[in-house]
Amino acid sequence: xxxxxxxxxxxxxxxxxxxxxxxxxxxxxxxxxxxxxxxxxxxxxxxxxxxxxxxxxxxxxxxxxxxxxxxxxxxxxxxxxxxxxxxxxxxxxxxxxxxxxxxxxxxxxxxxxxxxxxxxxxxxxxxxxxxxxxxxxxxxxxxxxxxxxxxxxxxxxxxxxxxxxxxxxxxxxxxxxxxxxxxxxxxxxxxxxxxxxxxxxxxxxxxxxxxxxxxxxxxxxxxxxxxxxxxxx
Ligand code: DC
Numbered sequence: 001x002x003x004x005x006x007x008x009x010x011x012x013x014x015x016x017x018x019x020x021x022x023x024x025x026x027x028x029x030x031x032x033x034x035x036x037x038x039x040x041x042x043x044x045x046x047x048x049x050x051x052x053x054x055x056x057x058x059x060x061x062x063x064x065x066x067x068x069x070x071x072x073x074x075x076x077x078x079x080x081x082x083x084x085x086x087x088x089x090x091x092x093x094x095x096x097x098x099x100x101x102x103x104x105x106x107x108x109x110x111x112x113x114x115x116x117x118x119x120x121x122x123x124x125x126x127x128x129x130x131x132x133x134x135x136x137x138x139x140x141x142x143x144x145x146x147x148x149x150x151x152x153x154x155x156x157x158x159x160x161x162x163x164x165x166x167x168x169x170x171x172x173x174x175x176x177x178x179x180x181x182x183x184x185x186x187x188x189x190x191x192x193x194x195x196x197x198x199x200x201x202x203x204x205x206x207x208x209x210x211x212x213x214x215x216x217x218x219x220x221x222x223x224x225x226x227x228x229x230x231x232x233x
Pocket of ligand 1: 013014035036037039040095096099124125126127128176180
């Protein structure tokens with residue numbers, strides 16, 4: 001049986017996971033999966049059904065929808081979603097509470113595992129190394145200061161044409177950090193066997209190259225037996 005080469009990248013909101021993960025997947029020829037987009041798709045289902053205020057209905061609505069992934073695009077009940085709608089302010093404001101629902105997490109986890117089972121992926125998220133792909137070939141955890149993360153997300157949103165301010169993005173990130181790290185199911189935490197990289201002040205290429213070095217180190221160890229232990233940067 002072929003050895004699994006999935007790479008799990010976890011980290012705080014705006015730590016650069018998606019940009020780094022996408023580039024890394026391109027370099028390695030792996031499928032890039034942004035797991036946050038699946039939670040955003042579940043949130044979109046709730047918003048489209050006008051059920052924002054009816055928490056008790058959330059899981060049933062998500063369970064009854066078909067969330068699928070093909071060629072880098074997520075579809076809901078056969079209809080393709082766009083990044084614009086998945087990253088809209090409405091979704092931003094509801095996605096953290098939606099992702100605290102254990103049944104919704106289980107459903108998304110199942111979808112993600114099915115994708116990674118057949119293909120080598122670079123999967124980014126919050127609980128990929130700790131829950132979704134516990135046996136990932138390589139686990140990376142990215143951090144950065146909240147101000148740096150807000151600055152990156154703000155620039156991204158402006159580029160995408162979203163009408164917002166830096167303070168709004170900063171406050172939204174702070175709130176989400178708090179919810180994500182204190183929720184009962186799969187709180188954001190650093191898996192023991194992951195490599196931690198602080199990306200504050202680092203270029204995207206710099207981070208990608210560091211991960212590639214870890215990846216090559218793992219490949220080498222697999223072929224020649226382990227020669228290096230876990231490290232923190
Ligand atoms: O990465 P992002 O900002 O697009 O993620 C949106 C939300 O989804 C975030 O607030 C937390 C949640 N999420 C999660 O709980 N687990 C994941 N693996 C990915 C995202």
